[in-house]
Amino acid sequence: xxxxLALLSWVPLLAGAFFFLAxxxxxxxxxxxxxxxxAITKADTLGLGLVTLGxxxxxxxxxxxxxxxxxxxxxxxxGATTCQLLARYQQDLEAPDADKEPVHARR
Amino acid sequence: MPDAEWLFDGTLxxxxxxxxxxxxxxxxxxxxxxMFIALGLMLALTWARLGAPDLALAEAAIGAGxxxxxxxxTLYKAGMDRHKRATPNRIxxxxxxxxxxxxxxxxxxxxxxxxxxxxxxxxxxxxxxxxHPVTAVLLNFRAWDTLLEVSVVLIAxxxxxxxxxSHGEVPTPWPLMLAWGRLLAPLTVIVGGYLLWRGxxxxxxxxxxxxxxxxxxxxxxxxxVLPPLGWHQWPVRxxxxxxxxxxxxxxxxxxxxxxxxxxxPTGSSKVLILLIELMATASIATTLTLLVVGEKxxxxx
Amino acid sequence: MxxxxxxxxxxxxxxxxxxxxxPTRADRLLPIQFFGxxxxxxxxxxxxxxxxxxxxxxxxxxxxxxxxxPIALVQYLRRVGD
Numbered sequence: 196x197x198x199x200l201a202l203l204s205w206v207p208l209l210a211g212a213f214f215f216l217a218x219x220x221x222x223x224x225x226x227x228x229x230x231x232x233x234a235i236t237k238a239d240t241l242g243l244g245l246v247t248l249g250x251x252x253x254x255x256x257x258x259x260x261x262x263x264x265x266x267x268x269x270x271x272x273x274g275a276t277t278c279q280l281l282a283r284y285q286q287d288l289e290a291p292d293a294d295k296e297p298v299h300a301r302r
Numbered sequence: 303m304p305d306a307e308w309l310f311d312g313t314l315x316x317x318x319x320x321x322x323x324x325x326x327x328x329x330x331x332x333x334x335x336x337m338f339i340a341l342g343l344m345l346a347l348t349w350a351r352l353g354a355p356d357l358a359l360a361e362a363a364i365g366a367g368x369x370x371x372x373x374x375x376t377l378y379k380a381g382m383d384r385h386k387r388a389t390p391n392r393i394x395x396x397x398x399x400x401x402x403x404x405x406x407x408x409x410x411x412x413x414x415x416x417x418x419x420x421x422x423x424x425x426x427x428x429x430x431x432x433x434h435p436v437t438a439v440l441l442n443f444r445a446w447d448t449l450l451e452v453s454v455v456l457i458a459x460x461x462x463x464x465x466x467x468s469h470g471e472v473p474t475p476w477p478l479m480l481a482w483g484r485l486l487a488p489l490t491v492i493v494g495g496y497l498l499w500r501g502x503x504x505x506x507x508x509x510x511x512x513x514x515x516x517x518x519x520x521x522x523x524x525x526x527v528l529p530p531l532g533w534h535q536w537p538v539r540x541x542x543x544x545x546x547x548x549x550x551x552x553x554x555x556x557x558x559x560x561x562x563x564x565x566x567p568t569g570s571s572k573v574l575i576l577l578i579e580l581m582a583t584a585s586i587a588t589t590l591t592l593l594v595v596g597e598k599x600x601x602x603x
Numbered sequence: 604m605x606x607x608x609x610x611x612x613x614x615x616x617x618x619x620x621x622x623x624x625x626p627t628r629a630d631r632l633l634p635i636q637f638f639g640x641x642x643x644x645x646x647x648x649x650x651x652x653x654x655x656x657x658x659x660x661x662x663x664x665x666x667x668x669x670x671x672x673p674i675a676l677v678q679y680l681r682r683v684g685d
């Protein structure tokens with residue numbers, strides 16, 4: 196690990212922290228569940244990706260990098276999927292007989 | 303940076319206390335269950351912070367995984383919106399208070415105490431057949447305890463079998479669920495297998511591996527990829543019993559032919575430990591899956 | 604590094620408010636999803652800061668479960684809704 200790389204890694208690390216903060220603000224302040232879902236899944240997945248990028252720049256061996264990349268891929272997939280599952284569940288509750296338009300079209 | 307560590311530890315402590323209190327005092331059962339899942343997640347972080355990756359793995363697998371599904375299946379059967387009991391009895395609060403004081407006085411001198419056990423374990427590690435001290439304790443030095451624990455899981459399933467309430471139909475899964483579940487299923491097998499294999503020389507092992515497999519099994523059953531599972535199917539029954547049967551067989555054989563009850567012969571410790579762990583993984587995975595999604599039909603064949 | 608992990612826990616503490624308040628069932632599951640992501644990130648940071656590579660495996664396990672378990676939870680919720 197070279198010094199300049201460790202120093203440079205603070206850029207994605209801090210950017211990641213910022214997106215986590217943004218996600219939390221969205222979770223607390225947004226008016227309805229769909230926008231809160233949006234905030235939490237997008238911002239936090241990006242935050243996790245950025246923090247992981249920063250940690251990869253500091254990693255000491257390739258095994259650690261491989262595990263972190265795998266986690267990142269998993270989290271991107273699960274963030275997107277869980278968001279869809281919860282949104283569809285809520286949509287089914289609110290309008291069970293509606294056809295499957297995009298959520299925003301009927302709000 | 304001691305200040306940063308204080309920030310981390312303090313926040314984690316507050317989170318744990320708030321979540322525990324909220325889980326106990328939530329008005330609806332649903333809220334209490336969700337708090338409890340969140341508490342499990344934070345406990346996993348606590349073990350990680352304390353430098354105990356074995357416990358962190360177990361707590362993450364149980365707390366964040368199977369417990370959530372198990373409690374949700376219970377909620378589904380008991381009624382999601384049921385509200386909790388009236389205000390607790392004040393006098394009844396005295397008892398946990400006393401217990402807390404006792405625990406505190408017991409835990410207070412711990413940081414200064416030095417246990418001789420870790421040194422003893424490390425001294426005998428090379429005779430145990432494995433190179434990870436936790437696995438050596440669980441499956442060699444104290445294998446008797448682990449045998450009983452595997453039996454406890456079996457007894458829990460037998461108990462629940464007597465009480466199975468009705469189990470409704472699985473709702474038609476969305477295509478997204480099917481696709482995602484099918485993508486994740488091989489991953490749970492790979493990660494479970496990896497956890498089992500690395501258990502001999504690093505944190506991991508049968509319990510964590512079985513739990514990951516069970517989480518995959520529950521998800522696959524709930525999206526209808528797996529057929530209904532029940533005690534009446536002989537492969538399921540065999541899988542549930544395999545762990546205890548193999549463990550007892552090894553114990554009996556070592557007692558009969560070897561040097562004593564669960565005293566592995568030198569040289570074959572690693573093979574025996576791996577065999578027991580493999581069977582225990584299969585049993586734990588099947589048992590936990592049945593606990594969550596076992597079918598009622600088995601009661602009236 | 605520990606300061607960063609502590610900051611992430613602070614955002615989790617703030618997210619707790621949504622968990623306590625709801626109002627809908629899905630709303631209460633949001634912080635669980637959030638804690639899963641934050642917890643995985645914190646574990647990765649701890650693995651680096653405490654020099655314990657085993658914690659990366661815990662993070663992997665948590666990430667996998669955070670992907671698998673929501674399928675089961677949503678299916679149970681839907682079954683109740685029917």
